[in-house]
Amino acid sequence: MHTIAVIGAGKIGELVLSGLLRSGWPVEKLLVTARRPERAKELTERYGIRVVDNLAAVSEADVLAVAVKPQDAGALLDEIGTKIPTDKLIVSLCAGLPTSFFTLRLPEGTPVVRVMTNTPALVDEAMTAISAGPHATGAHLAIVEEMFTPLGATIRVPESQQDAVTALSGSGPAYFYLLVEAMIDAGILLGLPRQVAHELIVQTAIGSAVMLRDSGEHPVKLREQVTSPAGTTISAIRELENHGVRAALLSALEAARDRAREIASQSG
Known part of the structure; x- marks a missing residue:
């Protein structure tokens, strides 16, 4: 060894x-x-x-x-x-x-x-x-x-x-923590105690990640399984799209990649 x-x-x-x-x-x-x-x-x-x-x-x-x-x-x-x-x-x-x-x-x-x-x-x-x-x-x-x-x-x-790896998975945990933090705050806004909101979101995140890893299904298919016609989920997704969440993520990861390149160029 x-x-x-x-x-x-x-x-x-x-x-x-x-x-x-x-x-x-x-x-x-x-x-x-x-x-x-x-x-x-x-x-x-x-x-x-x-x-x-x-x-x-x-x-x-x-x-x-x-x-x-x-x-x-x-x-x-x-x-x-x-x-x-x-x-x-x-x-x-x-x-x-x-x-x-x-x-x-x-x-x-x-x-x-x-x-x-x-x-x-x-x-x-x-x-x-x-x-x-x-x-x-x-x-x-x-x-x-x-x-x-x-x-x-x-x-x-x-x-x-x-x-690109640095932007996606190296910094990736911070993006998920930020999302979970925002969802917990939303739970409080909706009337849940902080600890209850925390437990709901953390376990949901764990379960969703395991399903992504173990099912082999594309995330679009898994999302569609939760999204009923005229239901609560599609209403929420519409708001996320209206606020440009997908575009914001793309821009954020590009910014992280560009910063990694800057670090390399500054170090000579």
Whole structure:
């Protein structure tokens, strides 16, 4: 089993770290780096994990999962890039950064795999998209799938699609939370207690998601099963269409994709 070092112990780094531990990855095969001593102490106490500096991570780990903020990735690679042997696998979790950002700053031939996961990894229901850089092989992708499959579903996509993935599933949980929040507020407006509205909407969301996943039906067909002629549902859908909800979602996802591209261009 490979030794993995998570470089950068922010939200995404800890999400990956905790998921690996839940999946049964041996704690002695995991390392983490943290800039702040108090953060290092917190991680050690919470997970029993060994916290090392970046150069020790490079020396000891087979896989380096880079989970720093995109704007910090350049400084990190300035520190460790030339010291990384080409037999190490670099797994980038830096939203918006292409694999070329890394290959330009690493020794020639170093394999890089770009990953976009999302926060449902905390409950082992993530959607993780994986893309190979120019030197990454099928074997490297298999290692990354081994890391992330216990956290939910994985899919391989061409790197050219990663900005769209970021907009759709990377940021996707926030869209659903916003929708649920609005529906709970609507329930309160309609006279329901907040807790009742919360339970109704959350379970409805869970049930609908499971039906989408397990039935194999197109969402249009599932929606039509709920939509009776001249009924309550079609009246609600008409109002959603009148307010441009579909168009707003299209614009929102385009904006998220464009921001991902901006992050890449700003990082050089």
